[in-house]
Amino acid sequence: MPKVTFLGAAGTVTGSKYLVEAEGKRLLVDCGLFQGLKELRLRNWNPLPEKPASFDWCVLTHAHLDHTGYLPRLVRDGFHGPIYADAATIELCNILLPDSAHLQEEDAARAARHKYSKHKTPLPLYSREDVAPVLKALSEIPRSAPFTISPQFTVRPHDAGHILGSASLELTITENGKKVVVLFSGDIGRYDQPILKNPEPPPACDVLLCESTYGDREHPAASAEDALAEVVNRVVKRGGQIVIPAFAVGRTQTIMYIIRKLEDANRIPHLPVYVDSPMAISVTDLYLRHHEDHDLAYTADEKNGNPLDAYTVHYMRTVDDSKKINDVRSPAIIISASGMATGGRVLHHLARLAPDRKNAILLVGFQAEGTRGRALEEGAKILRIHGEDVPVGAEVVNLRQFSAHAGKSELLRWLGGIPSPPRQTYLTHGEPQASAALKAAIETQFHWPVALPQYLQTVDLSAPK
Numbered sequence: 001m002p003k004v005t006f007l008g009a010a011g012t013v014t015g016s017k018y019l020v021e022a023e024g025k026r027l028l029v030d031c032g033l034f035q036g037l038k039e040l041r042l043r044n045w046n047p048l049p050e051k052p053a054s055f056d057w058c059v060l061t062h063a064h065l066d067h068t069g070y071l072p073r074l075v076r077d078g079f080h081g082p083i084y085a086d087a088a089t090i091e092l093c094n095i096l097l098p099d100s101a102h103l104q105e106e107d108a109a110r111a112a113r114h115k116y117s118k119h120k121t122p123l124p125l126y127s128r129e130d131v132a133p134v135l136k137a138l139s140e141i142p143r144s145a146p147f148t149i150s151p152q153f154t155v156r157p158h159d160a161g162h163i164l165g166s167a168s169l170e171l172t173i174t175e176n177g178k179k180v181v182v183l184f185s186g187d188i189g190r191y192d193q194p195i196l197k198n199p200e201p202p203p204a205c206d207v208l209l210c211e212s213t214y215g216d217r218e219h220p221a222a223s224a225e226d227a228l229a230e231v232v233n234r235v236v237k238r239g240g241q242i243v244i245p246a247f248a249v250g251r252t253q254t255i256m257y258i259i260r261k262l263e264d265a266n267r268i269p270h271l272p273v274y275v276d277s278p279m280a281i282s283v284t285d286l287y288l289r290h291h292e293d294h295d296l297a298y299t300a301d302e303k304n305g306n307p308l309d310a311y312t313v314h315y316m317r318t319v320d321d322s323k324k325i326n327d328v329r330s331p332a333i334i335i336s337a338s339g340m341a342t343g344g345r346v347l348h349h350l351a352r353l354a355p356d357r358k359n360a361i362l363l364v365g366f367q368a369e370g371t372r373g374r375a376l377e378e379g380a381k382i383l384r385i386h387g388e389d390v391p392v393g394a395e396v397v398n399l400r401q402f403s404a405h406a407g408k409s410e411l412l413r414w415l416g417g418i419p420s421p422p423r424q425t426y427l428t429h430g431e432p433q434a435s436a437a438l439k440a441a442i443e444t445q446f447h448w449p450v451a452l453p454q455y456l457q458t459v460d461l462s463a464p465k
């Protein structure tokens, strides 16, 4: 019987990894890092319950690290099959995975220097050398047509509208002549958002694995443009600076697009915008090039030049460039990774700018439990950064409008587009209260059987006799 084992994103939003088995063959869908709470991050260090060498193939829904960031470890631990993904996802992985390794190495080195690790010589989870074989193993599949992996598995991506290249994967499993269709939602994006298309309606399936990140919450109805204009003008008035922890992929481009729109409409002053992330130029370039994912409004904007550049934008590539931002005294916007303030250059800006009440910290994406971003969201007055306590005096603003994830009613809208009810639905990629709330909503609205899988649980995918 075909089956799936939840190796991650069960009861939590990170570590997406689903092991599908049929006729003795093994396909891993996504290979994400656990992030956030320490007890979750420690799972990255435990060997998988099944040997990676026994997996035949891997296929990716999108490039975010909570869906791909474990690949270097998987390959180092023995996986040697192809890793299938669409063209944009492969290009993004070529940028994100080396950066992830770099951050792991930096964290280990800093922990060693400041002696805030229990270990005598803290090691990174993986290094940059571990990434090269992963990049070699990436193999392109079509953006939206069926692709046969083996006699057991055929996969068809559907645009999920979440980040460039993001897809829901329709997996047709054939075992002993019988077919089962399993749909992996991946991360579902937003409707009517800048740059990317709306999520495609899901195809019919027997079994559905659906994310539930915002299963218990709606995004604010106010527009992202209005919300950003308000904060920018308020902070400029008091002479402060704005720091935005943002992932290089997606959020940075959306923020730049909206800043540009607000500048064009003279709704905010033309401030210097510092994009302090060596990845941002390359990722923005990918966003410009992959027309297949663009919506119509963006395509129209392109006629008036690059819609992803503010008037006065500075891309800070090197560490020395980054340090120059320390000398800026006038109002400015600093966009820097990581998006949950778990690492990266944004920590230096937070350490410098968080104490002053004039400044503002803008949160623009999901903040997982255990991250500094979540602590800020919950009103923390002290942030622990590089082994020191930093007081938080700055205004903290959570702009949920910028989320790349569908809110509760958007998830229900997406689910409602399915042509026929799935026989079984499993909710993944959500904190327990979010998954539980979405489960209740699906049961009330659609009357489908819904289950919340446990970490490492295996379930039978075949139809009941």
Ligand SMILES: [Zn+2]
Pocket (backbone or CB within 6 Å): 062, 064, 162, 187
């Ligand atoms: Zn994602």
